[in-house]
Amino acid sequence: MSNPILVEVTREPLTESVHRGAFAVADAKGGLKLFAGDVDRPIFPRSSLKPVQAVPLIETGAADAFGVSDEELALACASHSGEPMHTTRVAAWQDRIGCSVADLACGPHRPVHDKTATEMIANGERWTSLHNNCSGKHTGFMTLARHLQAPVKGYQLVDHPSQRLVEQTLKEMAGVSGDMPYGVDGCTVPNFALPLKALARVMAQFADPSNLSPPRRQATNRVVRAMTAHPELVAGTGRACTNLMRQARGIITKTGAEGVYIAIIPRLGLGVALKIDDGASRASETAIAALLIALGALPDEGAAAGLARAPVPNTRGLPVGERRAVMDAFRRPG
Amino acid sequence: MSNPILVEVTREPLTESVHRGAFAVADAKGGLKLFAGDVDRPIFPRSSLKPVQAVPLIETGAADAFGVSDEELALACASHSGEPMHTTRVAAWQDRIGCSVADLACGPHRPVHDKTATEMIANGERWTSLHNNCSGKHTGFMTLARHLQAPVKGYQLVDHPSQRLVEQTLKEMAGVSGDMPYGVDGCTVPNFALPLKALARVMAQFADPSNLSPPRRQATNRVVRAMTAHPELVAGTGRACTNLMRQARGIITKTGAEGVYIAIIPRLGLGVALKIDDGASRASETAIAALLIALGALPDEGAAAGLARAPVPNTRGLPVGERRAVMDAFRRPG
Numbered sequence: 001m002s003n004p005i006l007v008e009v010t011r012e013p014l015t016e017s018v019h020r021g022a023f024a025v026a027d028a029k030g031g032l033k034l035f036a037g038d039v040d041r042p043i044f045p046r047s048s049l050k051p052v053q054a055v056p057l058i059e060t061g062a063a064d065a066f067g068v069s070d071e072e073l074a075l076a077c078a079s080h081s082g083e084p085m086h087t088t089r090v091a092a093w094q095d096r097i098g099c100s101v102a103d104l105a106c107g108p109h110r111p112v113h114d115k116t117a118t119e120m121i122a123n124g125e126r127w128t129s130l131h132n133n134c135s136g137k138h139t140g141f142m143t144l145a146r147h148l149q150a151p152v153k154g155y156q157l158v159d160h161p162s163q164r165l166v167e168q169t170l171k172e173m174a175g176v177s178g179d180m181p182y183g184v185d186g187c188t189v190p191n192f193a194l195p196l197k198a199l200a201r202v203m204a205q206f207a208d209p210s211n212l213s214p215p216r217r218q219a220t221n222r223v224v225r226a227m228t229a230h231p232e233l234v235a236g237t238g239r240a241c242t243n244l245m246r247q248a249r250g251i252i253t254k255t256g257a258e259g260v261y262i263a264i265i266p267r268l269g270l271g272v273a274l275k276i277d278d279g280a281s282r283a284s285e286t287a288i289a290a291l292l293i294a295l296g297a298l299p300d301e302g303a304a305a306g307l308a309r310a311p312v313p314n315t316r317g318l319p320v321g322e323r324r325a326v327m328d329a330f331r332r333p334g
Numbered sequence: 335m336s337n338p339i340l341v342e343v344t345r346e347p348l349t350e351s352v353h354r355g356a357f358a359v360a361d362a363k364g365g366l367k368l369f370a371g372d373v374d375r376p377i378f379p380r381s382s383l384k385p386v387q388a389v390p391l392i393e394t395g396a397a398d399a400f401g402v403s404d405e406e407l408a409l410a411c412a413s414h415s416g417e418p419m420h421t422t423r424v425a426a427w428q429d430r431i432g433c434s435v436a437d438l439a440c441g442p443h444r445p446v447h448d449k450t451a452t453e454m455i456a457n458g459e460r461w462t463s464l465h466n467n468c469s470g471k472h473t474g475f476m477t478l479a480r481h482l483q484a485p486v487k488g489y490q491l492v493d494h495p496s497q498r499l500v501e502q503t504l505k506e507m508a509g510v511s512g513d514m515p516y517g518v519d520g521c522t523v524p525n526f527a528l529p530l531k532a533l534a535r536v537m538a539q540f541a542d543p544s545n546l547s548p549p550r551r552q553a554t555n556r557v558v559r560a561m562t563a564h565p566e567l568v569a570g571t572g573r574a575c576t577n578l579m580r581q582a583r584g585i586i587t588k589t590g591a592e593g594v595y596i597a598i599i600p601r602l603g604l605g606v607a608l609k610i611d612d613g614a615s616r617a618s619e620t621a622i623a624a625l626l627i628a629l630g631a632l633p634d635e636g637a638a639a640g641l642a643r644a645p646v647p648n649t650r651g652l653p654v655g656e657r658r659a660v661m662d663a664f665r666r667p668g
Contacts, residue, residue: 016592018612019612107650183347186654314520
């Protein structure tokens with residue numbers, strides 16, 4: 001059984017490429033409200049896990065102890081574009097906890113924001129681990145390590161107390177017992193695998209934390225507040241997450257590598273998780289926008305409409321086809 | 335019915351993403367030697383069509399009339415990386431036919447070769463339409479227009495004599511009568527759609543031109559000679575086509591956007607065409623290498639082995655998974 005086609009890319013007059021995938025929409029108790037495809041197979045949430053990875057930072061009291069601001073929490077939950085607004089804030093945060101770029105376990109990569117990369121090249125500058133889209137998350141782990149009086153060195157290893165707390169938090173929020181398979185994420189940190197329906201349930205608990213313990217509820221509420229208040233820090237200029245969150249006001253959308261996307265919809269008390277089989281970001285962005293429109297969480301206009309149905313341009317900028325969600329796939333109850 | 339999984343991407347301990355697709359291996363009479371998936375649905379060959387698009391340039395006598403070299407013919411068949419070795423040759427060719435970069439209908443894009451792009455930015459240079467990976471193909475069309483005493487302006491339009499000759503040539507080589515659907519390629523030129531089994535047959539006639547008319551046979555032979563003699567001009571430094579052709583000596587491999595790849599295997603008299611459903615280049619490169627290995631056209635070593643089975647690194651350069659061909663999918667006769 002293959003997953004349904006969620007997104008198609010046309011080149012008039014034909015459909016040129018298609019993207020299959022699966023998604024789950026759940027409430028905080030794990031009740032599935034809508035789904036398509038295989039939602040039982042474990043998948044890696046990749047960077048969509050970041051809101052969960054930030055929970056122990058708050059719940060343990062580490063964030064308060066180190067005066068971590070909402071802007072910094074938004075960066076802990078970010079796959080940021082490496083723009084100056086991101087890197088300067090992460091560097092200042094590291095400075096305050098007595099760490100530096102040299103402590104980051106993630107390697108450097110070219111800033112996602114092309115203008116920043118171009119300016120750096122023109123100025124003869126080199127990108128560092130601060131420009132890694134995960135540098136905020138890593139700084140969160142270092143802050144947690146400091147608070148736990150654990151060594152900062154090795155914070156990215158699965159047996160480090162910081163990562164153990166992440167695993168424990170995820171298991172509890174997903175309602176999973178026993179071992180969780182994990183892989184090494186692009187930025188060297190463990191990434192735990194779980195079914196889409198469980199990931200949707202985890203996100204639903206950010207949307208509706210009424211069944212969480214008070215310290216955890218306070219932590220998830222603070223993650224929601226920080227991310228929704230600073231959409232430009234969660235991703236960056238022109239990025240899908242930023243544009244969708246600006247339009248949505250109160251909804252969280254968070255991308256993950258290899259075609260993953262989650263959404264947190266407090267107004268509906270729902271969590272959303274989707275994965276494109278082939279890992280394409282162009283398709284996961286289109287699919288999450290379409291799903292939010294189908295759920296009535298976003299109007300079919302602005303950023304959401306622009307992602308759900310986007311022109312395919314040639315090198316002269318003229319449209320020669322379209323990338324679009326197969327809307328019926330998002331409306332059928334699973 | 336969905337196409338089979340040809341390539342999988344793991345993140346240990348799980349398969350993280352998969353790529354489905356179809357392929358056809360045919361002889362010059364259209365006999366299918368091996369296939370998988372839907373080989374009857376029309377697909378756009380995109381840049382995999384370039385060897386065919388170069389045939390009228392030679393067959394009409396235009397190439398000889400303008401002293402077009404094998405290096406230039408290789409560039410006419412290229413999706414080049416925009417390195418100086420490509421752009422200086424294309425510019426010199428344009429100069430010789432009384433044209434310039436201003437005549438190119440393709441727009442500019444960042445050179446595919448990252449080092450070239452970085453050096454240009456550092457030197458304050460801007461890329462032009464010469465850096466467009468298709469600038470050699472376009473210069474071939476302009477040369478053909480000159481020879482036909484047709485206007486150079488508008489050479490990219492479907493009713494221009496240059497494009498009519500391409501369509502006619504493709505129909506004859508594919509054994510297709512009647513209208514062929516066409517779309518506008520990324521570089522503004524028409525791209526004609528045909529089933530994978532027909533595209534494989536077209537490529538087989540480059541491999542075994544014994545049934546072609548003498549002028550066309552001379553043209554296809556010259557395309558094969560030019561491309562196999564200059565693999566670095568057909569793509570560029572570090573590119574899959576270049577590395578595979580260097581290893582293969584005598585075999586042509588040519589990528590196309592949206593997950594297309596063709597191969598021409600003179601030694602076996604076979605043509606190959608494949609398309610990844612979702613359009614991913616990482617998968618089409620892996621699949622073509624695996625298919626050439628499965629056909630015994632390439633040994634399972636060197637560039638081919640490195641593409642058929644490649645590590646997925648994290649930002650520290652350490653392998654955390656693998657991109658690999660599902661070899662059984664390439665061995666089963668269709």
